[in-house]
Amino acid sequence: MQAVHYVSETLPLKSIGKKLYQYKSNFVGLVVVVKRLTLCIRRLIMNITKNKVAAIHYTLRDSNGTVLDSSQGRDPLYYLHGANNLIPGMEEGLEGRTKGEHLQLDVAPEKGYGKRDPALVEEVPLKAFGGQNIEVGMQFEANDGQVITVTKVGSDSVTVDANHPLADQNLYFDVEVLDVRDATADELAHGHVHGPGGHH
Ligand SMILES: [Zn+2]
Known part of the structure; x- marks a missing residue:
């Protein structure tokens, strides 16, 4: 068995006080920096909300996993959010999302192309x-x-x-959000996107 030696160390009290003070002021500084950074990031990361334009890539599959449509290999789809340019299930699923997000959306006929009539x-x-x-x-x-x-x-x-070919179908979307920006005044007035992937 080894003998246990108890080592006591005396630190000058003044020095400890200084160190604590320094630590505290560094900590406050760090909090301020983090708060500012969060604010900057919030400004940079734009969420998809009404009147924002989003660019997405999507792949649509049916319940058997067969690809029905995809934007992969084409230009992404740009759309004006909140203007009924996409089926309701897509708009609801994309609400609040940001650039870089990947999501899977299961859309029932009621939120897709409707029930067969x-x-x-x-x-x-x-x-x-x-x-x-x-x-x-x-x-x-x-x-x-x-x-x-x-x-x-x-x-x-x-x-x-005259039913939509996708009426009555459950739709399975893989979506990637590529970009989110503010809509222009013209786009809002027309209710659709202009520029890349849009009209005019
Ligand atoms: Zn237009």
Whole structure:
């Protein structure tokens, strides 16, 4: 067994007082620096809120994991937040997010492209297509801008569906926020984004 030697050390009291004071003033200085930095970072990190423009990359998959759409390999999608430019489920999921964030959004039909409405399926005479060769899967734009899809071709009639192709579907998005900025006055007046990825 080793003998335990008790070592006592006497420090001059004045020196301890000085050291404590120095430590305290350094600490206060540090707090001030941290507070200022936090303020700067808050100003730099902009959150996605109403009237901000965000740039995102997204990949959309269905419930089987099949990719339905993706912005990867293309320009990112720029949009004006809070102006109903995206489906509600996307806007809700992106609210408050910042540049650099990756998120996964599961969007139910109610927050996506809606429930299927059987009333939007119609049978129209083949003649209405003016002799064009009509095939299942063809899409046409109606006079009101709505996209209709051919779902059945008969000998003298065609069945068309005006439901959104993604109606009734659960949608799975992988999203990356690339940038967030203030919208310009013009963008706010028009309700959409200008510049890269936008109109005009
Ligand atoms: Zn515009």
